[in-house]
Amino acid sequence: MPPNATDTDFNADPEININNSKHINHGQQITKENTNNYALNIFQSSMNLLAHILIGAVVGVSIIYSFRGELSAFYLHIVLCVIGYQLLMAEAIIGLCPNSGWADSLTFVDKRRAHTVMQVVGSALAIAGSIIMALTKSVNWDTLHGQFGLVAMVFTAVSLVNGLTSLYAYEFRKCLSGNLSKITHICFGIVAFVTSGISLCYGFDKGGFRNWATPPLAYTMMGFTACFTFIIIINPTITFFNKSIRVFK
Numbered sequence: 001m002p003p004n005a006t007d008t009d010f011n012a013d014p015e016i017n018i019n020n021s022k023h024i025n026h027g028q029q030i031t032k033e034n035t036n037n038y039a040l041n042i043f044q045s046s047m048n049l050l051a052h053i054l055i056g057a058v059v060g061v062s063i064i065y066s067f068r069g070e071l072s073a074f075y076l077h078i079v080l081c082v083i084g085y086q087l088l089m090a091e092a093i094i095g096l097c098p099n100s101g102w103a104d105s106l107t108f109v110d111k112r113r114a115h116t117v118m119q120v121v122g123s124a125l126a127i128a129g130s131i132i133m134a135l136t137k138s139v140n141w142d143t144l145h146g147q148f149g150l151v152a153m154v155f156t157a158v159s160l161v162n163g164l165t166s167l168y169a170y171e172f173r174k175c176l177s178g179n180l181s182k183i184t185h186i187c188f189g190i191v192a193f194v195t196s197g198i199s200l201c202y203g204f205d206k207g208g209f210r211n212w213a214t215p216p217l218a219y220t221m222m223g224f225t226a227c228f229t230f231i232i233i234i235n236p237t238i239t240f241f242n243k244s245i246r247v248f249k
C-alpha cells in the first residue's frame with residue numbers, strides 16, 4: 001500500500017471502524033469507497049491534531065500557573081482537575097476515534113484497554129482535585145465554577161461505574177442490557193467532559209488567573225477549551241445517536 005493511501009473507512013462507531021480496517025488489512029484491495037473517504041480521514045486527523053495542540057496549551061498554561069510557588073490545596077486542585085479532565089479524559093475519548101493519532105495502530109481491544117486505564121486514572125485525579133478544593137471551603141457550591149465542577153464530578157463517578165458495566169456488558173447481560181449500558185456511558189461521559197470544560201472556563205475567569213495571565217490570555221484559554229471540547233465530543237455524539245437509533249429501530 002502506498003504511504004499516502006488510507007486503509008480505514010470512516011465510521012463514528014470505533015467497533016465498526018476496527019472491523020473495517022481488519023477486513024481491508026486481510027488482503028482486500030483499496031476500494032473506491034475508501035479513497036473517497038480520504039478527505040474525511042484527513043479532516044478528522046487535522047481536527048484531532050488541533051485538539052491535541054489545544055489540550056497541550058491549556059494544560060501547560062494551567063500547570064505553569066499552578067507551579068509558580070508552593071503547591072497549596074488550591075493549586076493542587078487545578079493540577080489534578082486539569083490533568084484528570086482535560087488531559088487524560090480528553091485523550092481517552094480521542095483514543096477511541098478513528099484517526100486519533102497515538103491510538104491509530106492499536107487494535108480495538110487495546111484501544112479499549114487504553115481508554116479504560118486513562119478514564120480510571122483521569123477520573124480518580126479529577127474527583128480528588130474537586131474534593132480537595134471543596135474541603136478547603138466553608139460554604140460549598142456557591143459559584144457557577146463550583147457548581148459545574150460538582151456536576152462534572154457526579155457524572156464522572158456515574159460514568160466510571162457505567163463504563164465498567166459496558167466493559168463487562170456480556171457478563172452483566174442478565175441484569176443490564178449491554179446497549180443501554182453503553183449508550184448511557186457515552187451520554188454521561190459527554191456531560192461530565194462538557195461540564196468540566198465549562199467549569200474550567202469559569203476558573204480561567206477568576207481574578208487570580210486573569211491578573212497573572214492578563215485578560216486576553218485568559219479569554220484565549222477559554223476559547224481553546226471550548227474549541228477542543230467541541231471537537232472531542234463530535235465522535236461520541238455521533239456514536240451515541242447511531243447506537244440509540246439502532247436500539248430503537
Ligand code: HEM
Binds near residue numbers: 081130141197
Ligand atoms: C477542570 C478544571 C477544574 C475543576 C473541575 C474545578 C473544580 C472546582 C471545585 C469542585 C471547586 C469547589 C467548589 C465548592 O466547593 O464550592 C473549585 C473551587 C475553586 N476553583 Fe476550581 N476547578 C477547576 C479549575 C480551576 C482553575 C483553572 C481555577 C483558576 C485558575 C480554579 C479556581 C477555583 C477557585 C478560585 C475556587 C474557589 C471559589 C469557588 O468555589 O468558585 N479552578 N473548583
